[in-house]
Amino acid sequence: MNTVIGKDDIDGIAARWVARMDRGTLSEIEQRDLDAWLDADMRHRGAFVRAQAIWCDMNRVAALGAGEIVSARHSRWYGAMLPRVASIAACVLALVASVGVSSHYLVGRESTDRGETRRLVLDDGSALALNTQSVLQVKYDDDERRIVLRHGEATFQVAHDQQRPFVVQAGDISVRAVGTAFNIRMKPEGVEVTVTEGVVDILRTDDPSKAAIRRVRHNEEVIAHAWQPAAPETLNVEPLSDEVIGRRLAWQQGRLIFEGDRLAAAIEEVNRYSSNTVVIHDPELAQKAFVGTFQTGDARGFAHAVAAAFNMRVVEQDEILHLTQ
Amino acid sequence: MDRSEHVRWFAREILPHEADVRRWLARRVRGLPNCHLDEIVQEAYARLWAAGPERLVNPRAYFFVTARHVVGEMLRRLRVVSIETIADIDALNVANEDVSIERRVSGREEIERVQHMLAKLPPKCREAFELRKFAELSQKEIAARMHLSESTVEKHLVKALRLLMNEMKAADAAVAQPKVKAHEYRHRQR
Structure with missing residues (x-):
């Protein structure tokens, strides 16, 4: 081997190849050496892939906090870099001006695709489950554990910490807890908060006094929005049985349970998880009550069960499952 | 998917789970030295790479299962490992909660x-x-x-x-102390 690469442990050699490839395209000889090394042992390839992935992942980390890391302590080359930094800053400013996006919207971001659910454990031991097509951001600091739910639905199991309240911000509405469990779903008509354990406070996100508009307890549910009249008693808090709550949160086990729900509502629910969309054309049938348990994402199974129950047919066309007479 | 896309996919879908896989291995297989842990991870990475992203619907679960296969083969190959450890590995099922709970730092x-x-x-x-x-x-x-x-x-x-x-390895080693005491462990195996 006439290249400098060699004489090191596996990780060291892998790191050298990655840095060499980062410098430019490998020469024919280098490529042959690399291939020979990779083929010599399964572990070589594994270490190489790992080194590449870590190297590549630094771009993402840089995107998270490049501003903080670069500008903090680097006056030494900051000056020399100015034109470049300025142009980056200009781009960022342009982005902020046009769509209001900045890197601070990306830090701690977690998201799910359609039909995907995820469970995460956060630094403080709090756990969360993120339902289909949801986006949230974790923003913890010394005084507050803040979660910004940008879209969708999530359940929180909050670790007790008297000093740092746990606040979930869902648009205009925020929910504050100390140690408790609750589910939040952002719906068009408002923010639905279901409490399964303990107590939470509902507040307006923009209220500087951080006063609670309403307290919601174990086995209660409320749909809140900021245009609610000032009188908090108008917020309709609905008591729910354990059974209803269990059904409501069955998505965490990958199931959807319908217990006398209207067909239209059941279809809407099924469609949240599936790339196939169920459509019902008969408005009268759409109001029928429906019972059944399904896997999230199994729109086809659902459509056929409905068809069997109501004597309909399923016509499939371009990922749409039409329920027709 | 070209090579650089494949690497990005790997960084996004596999890398974040390495710490959990290492923790899980260190916790579940008694007397596993660090150098073997490295080997297992390297070998698992090679296999995951060869499998390709198209076939991996749940990369995290596949990572755990792959690591479990690798460690099983390795322990059978290494004659020095005690029978007890081999018994452990047979009992080493990838439990649902290990796979489904992700740890993410902010x-x-x-x-x-x-x-x-x-x-x-x-x-x-x-x-x-x-x-x-x-x-x-x-x-x-x-x-x-x-x-x-x-x-x-x-x-x-x-x-x-x-x-x-x-x-990345050191961060794992800090939390890799087995949480189960030996006698409890034996109890669990039955």
Whole structure:
């Protein structure tokens, strides 16, 4: 081997190849050496892939906090870099001006695709489950554990910490807890908060006094929005049985349970998880009550069960499952 | 999917789970030395790479299962390992809760971890790395800026990457202490 690469442990050699490839395209000889090394042992390839992935992942980390890391302590080359930094800053400013996006919207971001659910454990031991097509951001600091739910639905199991309240911000509405469990779903008509354990406070996100508009307890549910009249008693808090709550949160086990729900509502629910969309054309049938348990994402199974129950047919066309007479 | 896309996919879908897989292995297989842990992870990575992203619907679960296969084969190959450990590995099922619960650090914590790591690098090495990754200069541009040869810049970057690769293991080792006492463990096996 006439290249400098060699004489090191596996990780060291892998790191050298990655840095060499980062410098430019490998020469024919280098490529042959690399291939020979990779083929010599399964572990070589594994270490190489790992080194590449870590190297590549630094771009993402840089995107998270490049501003903080670069500008903090680097006056030494900051000056020399100015034109470049300025142009980056200009781009960022342009982005902020046009769509209001900045890197601070990306830090701690977690998201799910359609039909995907995820469970995460956060630094403080709090756990969360993120339902289909949801986006949230974790923003913890010394005084507050803040979660910004940008879209969708999530359940929180909050670790007790008297000093740092746990606040979930869902648009205009925020929910504050100390140690408790609750589910939040952002719906068009408002923010639905279901409490399964303990107590939470509902507040307006923009209220500087951080006063609670309403307290919601174990086995209660409320749909809140900021245009609610000032009188908090108008917020309709609905008591729910354990059974209803269990059904409501069955998505965490990958199931959807319908217990006398209207067909239209059941279809809407099924469609949240599936790339196939169920459509019902008969408005009268759409109001029928429906019972059944399904896997999230199994729109086809659902459509056929409905068809069997109501004597309909399923016509499939371009990922749409039409329920027709 | 071309090679660089494949690497990005790997960084996104596999890498974040390495710590959990290592923790899980260290917790579940008694007397597993660190060098073997490295080997298992390397071999699992090679297999995951060969499997390709199209076939992996749930990369995290596949990572766990692959690591379990690798460790099983390895322990059978190594005659020195006690029968007890082999018995352990047969009982080593990938439990649902191990796979389904992800541990994620917040973005802020991740940045702090990288800053902490960078603080350990010699100044020139750190500068080269930051210019490459945060300022996105090429190695050639960095060489010109720092008045160094390109091969020196490359060496600095190798050093930084090496450290990153090791830090990832060290972070795991800190939490890899087995939580189950020996007698409880035996009890569990039955």
